[in-house]
Amino acid sequence: MLFYSFFKTQVGQHVTVELKNDLAIQGVLESVDQFLNFKLKDIKVVDEERYPHMLSVKNCFVRGSVVRYVQLSPPTVDTALLQDAARREAQSTQQMQQAKPNVAPPVA
Amino acid sequence: MSFAPQFFTTAESLVDSLDKKLLVVLRDGRKIIGILRSYDQFANLVLQDSLERIYVGDAYGDIERGVFIIRGENVVLLGEIDCDIEDALPLRQLPIEDILQLQREEAEEKARKDKLRHHLLYKQGFSVDFADNDLY
Numbered sequence: 168m169l170f171y172s173f174f175k176t177q178v179g180q181h182v183t184v185e186l187k188n189d190l191a192i193q194g195v196l197e198s199v200d201q202f203l204n205f206k207l208k209d210i211k212v213v214d215e216e217r218y219p220h221m222l223s224v225k226n227c228f229v230r231g232s233v234v235r236y237v238q239l240s241p242p243t244v245d246t247a248l249l250q251d252a253a254r255r256e257a258q259s260t261q262q263m264q265q266a267k268p269n270v271a272p273p274v275a
Numbered sequence: 276m277s278f279a280p281q282f283f284t285t286a287e288s289l290v291d292s293l294d295k296k297l298l299v300v301l302r303d304g305r306k307i308i309g310i311l312r313s314y315d316q317f318a319n320l321v322l323q324d325s326l327e328r329i330y331v332g333d334a335y336g337d338i339e340r341g342v343f344i345i346r347g348e349n350v351v352l353l354g355e356i357d358c359d360i361e362d363a364l365p366l367r368q369l370p371i372e373d374i375l376q377l378q379r380e381e382a383e384e385k386a387r388k389d390k391l392r393h394h395l396l397y398k399q400g401f402s403v404d405f406a407d408n409d410l411y
Contacts, residue, residue: 188304223298225360
């Protein structure tokens, strides 16, 4: 849930999504879901000539499972907040494990 | 819970793309253009009046495919086709036989280059895998 919440704060920002097939797409993040699928609008493909099929596409939906990186703009990211959230998440997972050692940690 | 959590917590869905002409890129590199009629939480898709478009250089060719059901795990991306740009594409359309021929030639050229590259790397002590079918 942590990254889903994080990306929700990034909606409206300019991002570059690099896919596992090396295609990199720049665009405005329109929405994200729990599987970290992304919807990007007003896209521009990096290195356009290699991907002529993307010429007539302005908005796209990217399946989360094919994403390698999401490049963000540093001023928009509050790293202290992220670290805090990660620490809290780790603690709560640890507590759940200590309370019921036979139960697997919750899937976020 | 009888419904998948997706129905309650998802912030976005493909409902806006229904009945639109979409480009679907698959993991094996194929590009399918069709009208999205249905989808589910796995991004399984049903496309109608679909065609497989093969691009070689500045040319392309289409193969009619009719109704396509695509399993979600093979989907890389869905793109909404902007019809205005589509009509004014700088690419030329060729008959399918020509495109397949060009594609064959391009594949042979690529195989030749890969073989040479493999050989050169091997001489240097590297080992190279061929994983052409899956873009991972």
